[in-house]
Amino acid sequence: MIAFFQRGLGIISMKYGIVVLTLALSASAAGQGIWTITDAGHSSIVTSVAFSPDGTLLASGSADKTIRLWEVATGKELRRFKESIPSSILSLAFSPNGSQLASGSSGGRTCLWNVARGQELWCFEGPTKVFSVAFSPDGALLATGIDTRGVDHTIRTFIVATGQEVRHFGGNSHTVYSLVFSPDGTQIASGSNNGTLSLWDVATGQEVRRFEGYSVYISSVVFSPDGSLLASGSGDNTIRLWDTATGQEVRIFEEHTGSVLSVVFSPDGTQLASGSYDNTIRLWDVATGREVRRFKGHTHHVYSVVFSPDGSQLVSGAHDWSLRLWDVATGLEVRRIRSHTAWIGSVVFSPDDTQLATGSHDNTVRLWDVITGQEVRRFEGHTHRVHSVAFSPDGTQLASGSWDDSIRLWDIATGQEAQRFEGHTGNVTSVAFSPDGTQLASGSDDWSLRQWDLATGQEIRRFVGHTGSANSVVFSPDGTLLASGSDDRTIRLWDVATGLETRRFKGHIANVNSVVFSPDGTQLVSGSWDSTIRLWDVALGQEVQRFEGHAGDVTSVVFSPDGAQLVSGSQAVMITFRRHDNTIRLWDIATGREIDRLGSEYPIYSIAISGNERFIASAGATAIRLWDAKATALETVPSSILEIPVTFTHYPNPAGAYATVEYALSEVSRVQLSVHDLLGREVLSVLDATQAPGSHSLQLATGHLSGGMYFLRLITDDKQMKRPLIVH
Known part of the structure; x- marks a missing residue:
């Protein structure tokens, strides 16, 4: 532990000399972080971004193996989602009602998350990478596009409520990089690594139509809001517009100087936005094929772009580890989420x-709040x-x-x-x-x-x-x-x-x-x-x-x-x-x-x-x-421990007959408080109750516990918290 001299007092010895290295907010303990x-934003490539349906939240997925939820108005990180078996996040999608988030990862996992609580609802363990996830318009089904290696199909559909697989189709001749439901939910469009652009019947899994013209990979596909058009972005640096009824190419957009990695229609269907290997985002007029505006600022490949629900803003995720929010009307950057x-x-x-x-060394000076760690x-x-x-x-x-x-x-x-x-x-x-x-x-x-x-x-x-x-x-x-x-x-x-x-x-x-x-x-x-x-x-x-x-x-x-x-x-x-x-x-x-x-x-x-x-x-x-320089014990925990608020504390530590436990809740929550030994076994259940928001305090009787090291665990609806407890 670290403790500075107080007048008339000595130094408390480092009896339990273990150091914790935790991420984000963690409880204050001896010399503990x-x-x-x-990189308070993502610490690696941002591969996927998605707006919530009401436009107030933004989700981002990254090769740093995390999904993060951001408040659009402030750029503040609200929540972090992490798989139980972490791997790079390749795709994200909000459910139509915004209450759930789906993710696909390089580890072959398709997961469904509760947005409000950050909890994993279910995960399907697959053998290959999941490149794309998409909800049906009614939110009842989830579709995934996957790698072909080791499987005889490339598209799967699941029942959202249960996680049960409904159907798989697509053959094993190509990897699906992108897929999307049609606005009426009856069809799925998919783009593949071999240049195949296909339309599938959701009910039967049969291929309805194939769009010919590509010889290189298709990275992104999207339906127009009325379902009459399909846009695709490709490794040949182009965006192509297709008539879904006839399968004919309607228009080609050819200004990008690098592969097109993401395309999206504006909510009114009059414009297309695209992100590219050339580090730019471009806005296109659907009717004329003309480039309307160019958004510059990213210093590396732009992997994902999406419109806000009202069409006034664009958000982009890139290889430069940043998320950027853009004003569609002016082309100006509104906000950047990166550290x-x-x-x-x-x-x-x-x-x-x-x-x-x-x-x-990134050429910036930054100011941080000491209590919250926020920029x-x-x-x-x-x-x-x-x-x-x-x-x-x-x-x-x-x-x-x-x-x-x-x-x-x-x-x-x-x-x-x-x-x-x-x-x-x-x-x-x-x-x-x-x-x-x-x-x-x-x-x-x-x-x-x-x-x-x-x-x-x-x-x-x-x-x-x-x-x-x-x-x-x-x-x-x-x-x-x-x-x-x-x-x-x-x-x-x-x-x-x-x-x-x-x-x-x-x-x-x-x-x-x-x-x-x-x-x-x-x-x-x-x-x-x-x-x-x-x-x-x-x-x-x-x-x-x-x-x-x-x-x-x-x-x-x-x-x-x-x-x-x-x-x-x-x-x-x-x-x-x-x-x-x-x-x-x-x-x-x-x-x-x-x-x-x-x-x-x-x-x-x-x-x-x-x-x-x-x-x-x-x-x-x-x-x-x-680091807390005043506390009296150190804790050993993995660096993947969940966020711990600084308001969860207890004293004195070491404890005698009693210890005072203090914590704060931001909302009504079930609270479970228990004491565990070093092997994780529960030795004392202290509290299990629903409590109101605000500060709480209780006396914990510790006199009957044998002397030594324990852990005090606090579980709420959205967090798990852990503190070392030493008993004389």
Whole structure:
């Protein structure tokens, strides 16, 4: 566990030294991840998107093996669906009444989900990939298009209410990539990998018509709202329009420069939208075949497009991991649902501890709500990696340093760029505000430090002397000194008023990545690629203490607000073919002793401590993680555990005769509370009742339980929650 010193108290030992690495919101436990953002949007290709019939919800499926439900108005993720045997999601469809969602996956599973609760209603286990799913107009049947390997058919129909298979047909000569019911529900159209476009009778499974003209795969098929036309998208870069009664080709649309992966009619049938390998979405006039509008912004293949029910918006899912919402009338992007898509190199708390800012190699700066883990705002403008971010002392502005050689100042309230500082001739690696908030300091791999006036954006002073990249820069608490750490293996102290070097600290045998002053300004700590952390006396320039234990590069160091402890982060390196580190470690300043550590599957590039000493934030790879620094036990659970709200808690832990359990409900729900042993066996049923929304609290009698480790499990209608419980 991680626990900071309290005055008059010691450190609680790490008796149950197990670390939990959970996704999304999780209960606060010793050193446990409260939430983790790993590409808070999908973390891989978005393969399928679907609007709910009322247009308020959006579902997306991805190769990251999840289905996510989003609120269209805000872009907020509402729910996450995950198969019991996860595999890439290839297709999605809402039922006509919007209460259910069907999915097809690469693992051969066809699943039906309850949208409101996120529960899996049934799954059909098939031997091959399910490329397409479609509901009949009355919602009674579900059809699937599948791979031919190992089967003698390519289309299946199921009764939605029971999951029972009704019929299978289509032969085994081709894989069905796309299928759709006709508006009257009597026919199914299918497009295949061998260029076969067919019409099938739902009642008999017989092929009614075949549309000739393709020699390459057909990726998408769709009926016009009145059923008189069929549109198909293909690997020959075209969209074709067919008369369903005669089977004749009516029109061909030929502007795409890559395979057409998705086509959809507007609700009134007058327009067609298409998504393509050429990274664009295009809008077409059905009557003339003319391109009406082009939607640009995706940086990779567009796999899925769909109209909103009123036809005013389009949503697209792409290989760039993003979902985008577009205004049909203007062609402008309305909203983008995506988080950092590249390494996150910097993380910092706001002065009031309510927000986190991150800088990433995806060229963006993002603001996050500490409690919910939700993205609050995105700052875009840098043209290269953002390596460092810093809050102004009053919390109203953010500064970011980038590999585009610039520093930018952002207004947090508006998200607008307030000032740009240019002059460095190399990547900007570090930025820091002066304590009074009037100046900014920056370090760069042009080997210089620079001092800037915030009001004018002008360079005030340049600090020259390092013979390698200046990786870290920080003001002393009184604002009179600057400290810098460099690839030249030194830490240097500079007079802010004159720009002169006043002291040099030597001892590290590799690059110095991070430096920070103690809260009283009398000491300086440094972290290095030599795997050590060193404490220096500012006045004397002497090494006071050395902290050893990391086996990887020490990338970030930070003092606790009271200056009694130190937290360090490290990334793994290869040493004699063994992988080491990716840990956060807590150190006692006075003794140099390691007090605790947290393990992570991600490298740690940056860490921050909240001012109230409650949280530790870490950033690395594409993940942001918030850790509880105050709790008293650690839990081992799989990373696939369901979301756990931070409002589910219990104390004291370890418990004596009693423990108080607190939790909150967002809606009326059945609540089951029980205690389990380490093997998962229930040892005590505490509660099974239906409760109203709001906060709840109860006393749990634990005195009769044998001393040791247990788990407290809370089950509601839409979540399962688990917390460690230690009994004396």
